Amino acid sequence: MITAVKKIYILFLFAVSALFFFAGGVYADVPVKTAGGEKGAAAKNEFLSADVFVSGEGGYNTYRIPSIVVTKIGTVLAFCEGRKSGRGDSGDIDTVLKRSVDGGGTWSDLQVVFDDAGNTCGNPCTVIDQYTGTVWLLSTWNSGLDTETAITKSTGKDTRRVYACFSKDDGVTWSNPKEITADVKPDKWTWYATGPGSGIQLRIGEKKGRLIVPCDHKAGNDKLEYHSHVIYSDDHGQSWHIGGSVADGTNECHVIERTDGTLLLNMRRSRGVSEMYKLISTSSDAGATWSKYSPDKTLVAPRCQSSMIRYTLSNSGKKPIVLHCNPASKNIRKMMTLRVSCDDAKSWMYSKVLHKGPSAYSSMAVMPDGRIVSLLETGKNHPYEKITFMRFSIEWLTDGKEKTIVPKPPITKYSLLTQDLVDKTVDAVSFDAAAESEKTAGHPAGYEPNSIDNTAVITTNAFSVDGDSLCVSAEIKKGGSLRIVIADEKGNTLASSRPVNETAKEVMVTWQEGWNFASTKGQKIRLKFVFEKAKLYEFQIK
Numbered sequence: 001m002i003t004a005v006k007k008i009y010i011l012f013l014f015a016v017s018a019l020f021f022f023a024g025g026v027y028a029d030v031p032v033k034t035a036g037g038e039k040g041a042a043a044k045n046e047f048l049s050a051d052v053f054v055s056g057e058g059g060y061n062t063y064r065i066p067s068i069v070v071t072k073i074g075t076v077l078a079f080c081e082g083r084k085s086g087r088g089d090s091g092d093i094d095t096v097l098k099r100s101v102d103g104g105g106t107w108s109d110l111q112v113v114f115d116d117a118g119n120t121c122g123n124p125c126t127v128i129d130q131y132t133g134t135v136w137l138l139s140t141w142n143s144g145l146d147t148e149t150a151i152t153k154s155t156g157k158d159t160r161r162v163y164a165c166f167s168k169d170d171g172v173t174w175s176n177p178k179e180i181t182a183d184v185k186p187d188k189w190t191w192y193a194t195g196p197g198s199g200i201q202l203r204i205g206e207k208k209g210r211l212i213v214p215c216d217h218k219a220g221n222d223k224l225e226y227h228s229h230v231i232y233s234d235d236h237g238q239s240w241h242i243g244g245s246v247a248d249g250t251n252e253c254h255v256i257e258r259t260d261g262t263l264l265l266n267m268r269r270s271r272g273v274s275e276m277y278k279l280i281s282t283s284s285d286a287g288a289t290w291s292k293y294s295p296d297k298t299l300v301a302p303r304c305q306s307s308m309i310r311y312t313l314s315n316s317g318k319k320p321i322v323l324h325c326n327p328a329s330k331n332i333r334k335m336m337t338l339r340v341s342c343d344d345a346k347s348w349m350y351s352k353v354l355h356k357g358p359s360a361y362s363s364m365a366v367m368p369d370g371r372i373v374s375l376l377e378t379g380k381n382h383p384y385e386k387i388t389f390m391r392f393s394i395e396w397l398t399d400g401k402e403k404t405i406v407p408k409p410p411i412t413k414y415s416l417l418t419q420d421l422v423d424k425t426v427d428a429v430s431f432d433a434a435a436e437s438e439k440t441a442g443h444p445a446g447y448e449p450n451s452i453d454n455t456a457v458i459t460t461n462a463f464s465v466d467g468d469s470l471c472v473s474a475e476i477k478k479g480g481s482l483r484i485v486i487a488d489e490k491g492n493t494l495a496s497s498r499p500v501n502e503t504a505k506e507v508m509v510t511w512q513e514g515w516n517f518a519s520t521k522g523q524k525i526r527l528k529f530v531f532e533k534a535k536l537y538e539f540q541i542k
Contacts, residue, residue: 047396050107052078052098052375053387058110060096062087065196066375066387067124068363072133075170076100076367078375079113079137080387081122087384090147092118095139099171104373104391113137113174114165118144121163121177125195127211129236131471131540135167136237138194138213139177152190152218160185160192166237180240184215184231191218191226197254197307197363203315204261207286210234212243214253214265226251226270230287243287249273250281250293252305256322257314258344263287266308266324266345268301276330277301280345298348299339300328307362308345311372311394311405318405320344321394325354325362325374333360333383336376340398350398354390358383370404372397456531462489462524472529472539476500480533487526494525 053063060082067079077099084092095114098107114121114137123140141163146156162184163177185192192215199213211233216226229245251268258264263283269275278299281290299306306326312318322345328337336359340350355376360383364374371393379385394402474482481499488494527539 046371046391046393048104048389048391050104050389051386052107052389053080053082053096055385058082058096059084060094061085062384063096063387064377064384065122065124065361066363066377067126067195067197068365068373068375068389069126069128069135069198070365070367070373071128071135071170072130072368073170074101074103074368076104076365076373076389077126077135077171078107078387078389079124079126080375081124082110082112090120090142091144093120093122093144095121095124095137097171103367103371104389107389111171114139114141114163114177116141120144120146123194123196125197125199125213125215127199127201127213129211130201131209132236133168134237135171136199136211136213137165137167137174138199138231139163139165140192140194141177141179148191154190159190162192162194164237164240183240184242185217186242189217189219193217193252194231195254196252196305196361198309198365200255200257200310202257202286203313204257204259205286207234209236210286211237212255212263212287213240214255216251216253217245225249225272228253228265228267228281228290230255230265232287244283244285244289246281246290246293250279251303254306254308255287256308256310256345259314259320260344261314264308264345265290266296266299266306267293268305269303271303278306278324278326299324299326300330301326302329302331302333304333305361307364307374309364309366311340311366313407316405316407319402321402321405323364323372324348325364325376327359327383328353334358336362336378338364338374338397340394340402342402350401352397355388358385360384366407367391368407370394370406456529456534458529459487459491460527462526464524470527470539474531475535476531477533480531482529482531482534485528485530487528489524489526491526493528 055062062083063080064083065081069077077097079095079097082094082096094112097111097113100107120142121139125138127136141161142151143157146158150156151160161179161181164180165175165177167174194213194215199211202208202210213231215231216228218226225248227245227248228250230243231240232243233240249270249272251270253265253267255263255265265281267279269279275295277295277297278301279293280296281293283290304327306324308324311321311323319342322341323338325338327333327335329335334357335353336355337351337353339348341348355378358379360377362374362376364372366372371391374390376388377383378388394404476482481501483497483499485496486494
C-alpha cells in the first residue's frame with residue numbers, strides 16, 4: 001500500500017527519474033540467416049536476417065505496418081499489425097509485438113498489445129523517452145466495420161481515434177491504451193494515422209526532451225487529400241498536443257532532428273502530387289510550423305511509406321549520418337533500398353538494396369553498440385508475405401567507407417553505494433557515487449527514522465558534470481523532506497534547492513527555481529542530499 005510511504009519523483013529542469021525493472025520473456029527460435037563476415041556481435045561485415053512475422057502464422061492472415069525500436073538497455077521491440085481476416089486496412093486488426101534480448105538472434109512468442117474485439121487497432125508508432133526509459137506506443141483505433149472512405153466522409157459508425165500506451169519494463173508489460181483523441185485531433189479532421197514507424201526525442205534547443213510523433217490526417221469530409229503533421233509531449237508522455245501541419249499532398253512521414261536543431265520531415269506523396277519522389281519539409285520551431293514541401297529528387301519512390309532515422313545523434317558532435325529506407329521504384333513497391341547521408345540528409349552518398357523483390361513499409365533503429373536494425377515488408381510474389389528483420393553494421397552498409405560509431409548514452413546514471421545504511425541514522429558522512437549498470441536497480445542510499453531532530457546528510461565524492469540537468473529518485477514519508485545542495489570540490493555550497501515535502505497523495509514535483517545546473521557542466525562538484533523520513537535511491541545527470 002502507498003499509504004505508509006509515498007513515492008515521489010523530483011525533477012530538476014524537465015528531467016524525470018524512474019526506477020527500472022527488467023524482466024525476461026518466453027523466447028522461440030526464429031530461422032536466422034547470416035552472411036559476409038566474421039563471427040561475433042561486433043563483426044564489421046556482419047549481416048543477419050530473420051522472418052519475424054510470416055503471414056498466415058500465429059492466427060493472423062497478414063502482418064503489416066512494422067515499427068521497430070531499441071530500448072535503453074538494447075532490447076529490440078518489433079511491432080506490427082496482425083490482420084485477422086485479410087490484407088485490407090479495415091476489419092479485425094490487432095497491434096502485436098515480438099521482443100529480442102540478443103539483438104535479433106532469437107524472438108519471443110507473439111504478444112498482443114492492443115486488441116478491441118473485431119475493431120481496428122493499428123498504425124504503431126514508437127518513441128523512447130531516454131530520460132525515463134519508458135517506451136511509448138502511439139496508435140489509432142476505428143470500428144472494424146468502417147473503411148477509410150467511410151471515415152473520411154463521416155458516414156461510418158465511428159471515427160478514427162488516437163491512443164497512447166507505455167511500457168516501463170522493456171516491453172514485457174504494457175499499460176492499458178489511453179485515448180488522447182481530444183488532445184491531438186480537431187473536430188474537423190476525419191481520417192488520422194500515427195506514424196507508422198517511430199518518433200524522436202529532441203536533444204537540442206529550448207524544447208530539449210520533447211517527444212515528437214509524426215502523423216497524417218485528412219481535414220473535412222468533402223476532401224480526400226492528406227496532410228502530414230506532428231504531435232508532441234513536453235511532460236514525458238503525460239499529455240500530448242498538436243504540432244504543425246504540412247500542405248495538401250503529404251501523407252505518412254518520419255521526422256529527424258538535424259545537428260543545427262531544425263527538424264526535417266520526410267513524407268509520402270499522396271494522389272495530388274505527381275512527382276515520383278519523397279517530399280521534405282523543415283521546421284525551425286520544434287515542430288510548431290513547417291515549411292512548404294519540396295521533392296528530394298534522389299529519393300525515388302512510389303506512393304508508399306518510408307523510414308528515416310539518425311545514425312549519429314544530433315548532439316553527438318560526430319559526422320551527421322542519416323539513414324533512409326524505401327522501395328526505390330517510381331511506380332511499383334519493390335527494390336527496398338537503404339541510403340546513407342553524411343550531411344544531415346542534404347545529399348545521399350551510399351545506397352544498398354536490401355530486398356530486390358516486392359517490398360513496401362519499413363522501420364529502422366540503432367542498437368547501443370552502433371549496429372543498425374530494420375523491419376521490412378517483403379515477399380516473393382507480393383510485398384505483404386512477411387515482415388523481415390535485418391541487422392547489419394554501417395561498415396557493411398557502406399562497404400567499409402564509414403565506421404561504426406557507438407552512441408553516447410544520453411544519461412549518466414549513478415547509484416549511491418550506501419545500502420548498509422538502510423534503517424540507520426546517518427549524519428554528514430561522505431560516500432562514493434559510482435556509475436551504475438543500466439541493468440541494475442539502484443540501491444537505497446539511506447533511511448532516516450522518525451526522528452525530527454536528526455536530519456540525514458549524504459555527500460558524494462567529487463565528480464565532473466557531463467550534462468545539463470539533474471534528477472533524483474526517492475521515497476519520502478509523510479512529514480519528511482529532501483533538499484539537494486551543490487557544492488564545490490572542497491564542500492563549499494554553491495547552490496541549494498528548496499525542500500521537497502511529501503503531500504497526502506503521490507505527486508510529481510518539478511523544481512525550476514534558482515540555479516541552472518547546466519552552468520556546472522565540465523566542473524567538479526559534490527552533491528549533498530539533506531533529508532529526513534526519506535529513502536534515496538539514485539540520481540541521474542542528462
